Amino acid sequence: MNYHEAFLSALSHLASHKLRSALTTLGVVFGVGAVIAMLSIGAGAELQAQGMIERLGLKNVLIRAETLAGDQLQEARKKSAGLSFRDSEAILDAVPGVAGVAPKVEIDPYAIVAGTTTAEGLVYGVSESHGELAGLRLSRGRFLDAWDVRDHAQVCVVGKGLAEELFGFTDPLGSWVKVNDVWLRVVGILTASGGEADSFEGVPLGGSSRAIYVPVTTALRKFDRDALESPLTELIVRLDEASEGPSTARVIGGLLERLHAGVDDYQLVVPEALLEQSRRTQKLFNLVMGCIAGISLLVGGIGIMNIMLATVMERTREIGIRRAVGARKRDVLVQFMVESFTISAVGGLAGIVMGLLIAKGIAASAGWPTVVTPSSILLATGVAITVGLASGIYPARRAAELDPIESLRYE
């Protein structure tokens, strides 16, 4: 009897016990489904993390002003003026491996109006190099340039989402938008940025589709700001290719500590370190989920073994007949191994479908991006087949070792 025939006979036997076969496969179905869904969450999170880090810029170090209030703010300002152009110049001058520094100011917008439409959004004052450093991409028009910054020009670049909301079907380019009390002419529209999330590992990301970018000088001069507030909200420090994020960040940290007289009114963010951290979290998540999926597969395997043992008992007489008409021990072994393999293979296939559905479901309901990779399908299938074979060995051996004379008499 060859494998092809053994497989066909296994299928027909399983088909003759539909409910039992279906219940037996369930363990493997859930196990494989869990593995695929779990890995899809992992892969999705990894992709999202990479996308976000890209938005922060892997070769960037970010310095953010801490948001302080009340007494804390009073206390801090006695020694330090907050994040300012002085810091940006000092970093550019003193820290090796820095290719550029771009300042950023956050403005609290209480009104964003275009024509009769109002909308809510975020307003940032940035330098001309910000677009490149933060990885912003234009869909139309141009980004802010050096002239805009020099001239305190009343121009702006608008995120895609906000532009659609403010202008609808009319052309935003060249139109006017009023932020607080300042009129700004739209000179550029951004493309939709990757992902809708606005923060990563607790660090807010710029480049939202709901943002308006104005020249940093305009932001500082023409918008009202609290006198005690830090002059700049953020500095993006661009490192050159040769330098390492974490080590350069340490140098910058030392410099800032002196400039700010030891006051902790800023925060240093190293995307490279964030990525590392996110990977560690992901690894832990994968490990925990992997254990759960593994247990499910183990239980599935035990279920298969249990049913196979029952099947062997139930079919003792059949085994006796087969042996009498010329089946070798090996033939009986192969027959039951193939059957157990078939159960797990069918379960594995159903599990893959289930995994795909769960991954889709998670993406739809929880809003997490999920990516089902071919390697995860391969891994899950491999594990399922291993489980099927491993749980089939013992029952199949028992079947093969049955004494034909006893088996033929078995009631």
Next chain:
Amino acid sequence: MALIKLSNIRRTYQVGNTEVRALAGVDLSVDSGDYLAIMGSSGSGKSTLMNLLGCLDTPTSGTYELANTAVQELTDDQLAALRNREIGFVFQSFNLMPRATAQVNVELPLLYAGVSSTVRSQRAQAALEKVGLADRAQHRPNELSGGQRQRVAIARALVNDPSLLLADEPTGNLDSATSREIMTVLDDLNAAGVTVLLVTHEDEVAQHASRRIELKDGLIVSEHRQGWDA
């Protein structure tokens, strides 16, 4: 020419601490084309002899030659191949696979002989025809009468053209009319040249054989040729 040659066959079983002697030195020779009935009461050792003849068991001592092969020296796999090639079994309780059709049941020995599926199907069909069940090929055992089931079993035993047909109480589960029917099938097969070995305790069944031996306590106690004496 002797198809079967048993000399001084002994078979003992270990039951707990005691040794049970099922066969205590049996000599027997069966020619090709013979029709032999093995008789004996329960515990006489006829089942053990049947299992040995059927190559399902090996003797504790003595030699068994089947079709010029020394059976007692064979490995388990070789025994399986020998059963497949040389022996057809017919059991008291039919021993058909309940979920398989008559056709599939009859094909079973061919499956282990490595015969291709088209040839299997043809030969199974031919075997079913021989026992008069060509039109029942796609029926399952529970859709067949007792006599029909036993015919399917006989077809299965014949499908590999074995040199020996072993029938263990073939009519034990059948009424007398059906029994006669089945015995006619066996008689016809013997007349066509098949060697038939019949294990039975019914005189009426044993009458069909041309030769009969009687076992008692693991030994052959009498041997008759039909028509010579009684």
